[in-house]
Amino acid sequence: MTVTSALAGFAAGTDDLPDDVLDAAKIAVLDGIANLAAGSVQPIADVVRPYVNSKGGTGEASVVGQRQLLPTTSAAWLNGVFMHCLDYEIQGYPSAHGTSSILPAALAIAERDGRSGADLLLAYAIGWDVQQRIRSAGQKADLRGFHPPGVVGPLGAVAASGRLLDLTPERMAAAMGLAASRAGGLFANNGTMGKATHPGSAARAGVESAELAAAGMTANTEIFEDHRGYLAALFGGVFDGDEAIAELGSRWQLVDPGFTIKPYPAEIYMQWPIDAARSLVAEESFEPADVVSVEVEPPNYRRDLSRPAPASGLDGKFSYEYCVAVALTQPAVRIASFSDDVRFSAPVEAMLRKITLVENPATPTDKRTTWSTVRVFLRDGRWLSNRCTRFVGDPTRPMDRDTRLAKVRDCLTTGGLGHAVDDIVALVEDMEHLPDVTGLTRLLRSAGGEQA
Numbered sequence: 001m002t003v004t005s006a007l008a009g010f011a012a013g014t015d016d017l018p019d020d021v022l023d024a025a026k027i028a029v030l031d032g033i034a035n036l037a038a039g040s041v042q043p044i045a046d047v048v049r050p051y052v053n054s055k056g057g058t059g060e061a062s063v064v065g066q067r068q069l070l071p072t073t074s075a076a077w078l079n080g081v082f083m084h085c086l087d088y089e090i091q092g093y094p095s096a097h098g099t100s101s102i103l104p105a106a107l108a109i110a111e112r113d114g115r116s117g118a119d120l121l122l123a124y125a126i127g128w129d130v131q132q133r134i135r136s137a138g139q140k141a142d143l144r145g146f147h148p149p150g151v152v153g154p155l156g157a158v159a160a161s162g163r164l165l166d167l168t169p170e171r172m173a174a175a176m177g178l179a180a181s182r183a184g185g186l187f188a189n190n191g192t193m194g195k196a197t198h199p200g201s202a203a204r205a206g207v208e209s210a211e212l213a214a215a216g217m218t219a220n221t222e223i224f225e226d227h228r229g230y231l232a233a234l235f236g237g238v239f240d241g242d243e244a245i246a247e248l249g250s251r252w253q254l255v256d257p258g259f260t261i262k263p264y265p266a267e268i269y270m271q272w273p274i275d276a277a278r279s280l281v282a283e284e285s286f287e288p289a290d291v292v293s294v295e296v297e298p299p300n301y302r303r304d305l306s307r308p309a310p311a312s313g314l315d316g317k318f319s320y321e322y323c324v325a326v327a328l329t330q331p332a333v334r335i336a337s338f339s340d341d342v343r344f345s346a347p348v349e350a351m352l353r354k355i356t357l358v359e360n361p362a363t364p365t366d367k368r369t370t371w372s373t374v375r376v377f378l379r380d381g382r383w384l385s386n387r388c389t390r391f392v393g394d395p396t397r398p399m400d401r402d403t404r405l406a407k408v409r410d411c412l413t414t415g416g417l418g419h420a421v422d423d424i425v426a427l428v429e430d431m432e433h434l435p436d437v438t439g440l441t442r443l444l445r446s447a448g449g450e451q452a
Contacts, residue, residue, distance in 0.1 A: 003224040006245040007133070008173035011126050011159040014249060022432060024254040025121045027404065028090050028128070030428040031261060032099040033440075034408040035089045037415025037447055038335060039082035040064045043314075044193045052078050061108035065416060065447035072108040076157075076207045079104035080200030084149070085193070086335060087317050088265035088411070092128070093257045093367060093395070094148070095268050096135040100199035101153030102127035105206040106160040111441045115164055117427075117434030123160040125254055127206075131156025132253035133244045138231070141238035150185015150198035151234050157206020165214050170221065177219030178209035180230040187304065190267075191315035257368075258395035261404060264333045266316075270323040272299040272372030276388035277327035280376055284384050288329045288347050293377045294355045296324050299370040301359040308352060313343040324374060325351040335414055368396075416448035 001009075017025065039045070049066070052074050059069030063078050070078070083089060084100035092098050106123040109115070134152045143151060158179035162172045182205035185198035213219070223229045224241075231239045264274045273296050298305065298320045307319030316322035316338055326337045329347040342348060364370050373387040390397040399407075405425065412421045420443045427440045434440070
């Protein structure tokens, strides 16, 4: 059995989720919905929302915060952009931003076709599994500047979309062939609005490829194996096919290895130094003005993540220096910490000049074993040091429900859905019993005062 046929057969033929996978899917979906709401009021929305709405089309699916329905592909793209623009959604291992590629695609089709909440959860879990298996099997490849959600996201999105369309294994393989030709996205856009389009485009590609395959469009049904196919072009052929399909259907990626719930709205490697710095602030008595210098040993010493003078608050999400600066100067590290107002504020500007990045060759780069150390030198002569090895939200140190819901509440309120927090939480936590998802999508349309 080839990788293509195995993954297509799994995506098309799986009908039930184990209880632990179902529970994990609901946690992930709720986090994704929260990110969707909060992202819908970020500056990027002022660019993409009027652009997409101006194109019109048949109203089929909801977009958060607006009455107007859009075609499924447009809704999937726009919601995908919103869901990812904060870089705050859950991360799998290895990192791939699965939710923002998969959930917008599945939600659009499920709403249009009147599918149940159980159908949506099944499709999401299947999409996540396919996407993470591909990412894991190819993690040793040099992606040469390609951004993982742009590379593997279309395959996760098409698996979820195809499942909701009840594609046969043969049609699913064709859909994967179509989606593979839509893969891309460049790391060079990290720190700009362009990055958020990678999962958005993956979601749209998944919907479109699945619908075209359902209509009879042909594509290479061995897209992974072809010598000029997906793996050869994007992974340089460095791919463990056995790992991609090992225990398929019995070991679900949502549970093993699980996922990280980000406590801070920044790139995944930023979570460690932010947490280390925040612990110092909480445990020691000092003010930003007391700081003479700061040394940061990052969890992964990468040139592209050292940005001592980020161009914007958004760019600061990919800057070790900036993330530590806000952790040491702000009351909390929240969505607003990455605004331009905070980026160019006097306390942050002053702190940035005091921070030095230090490479520690002994630091492992694997997210399961890495750490970050932050050392602060004070005017009174004290050296304060803290190392973060596991932040709350890591799979080995999971968030409890109250902590998860605090993040959800903050995001939904930021996105204009403070009035609907309890209803949204109740619907998602009982999603497997919903006859359809329209109650949820109607609430999403009410963000910012819009009425369904």
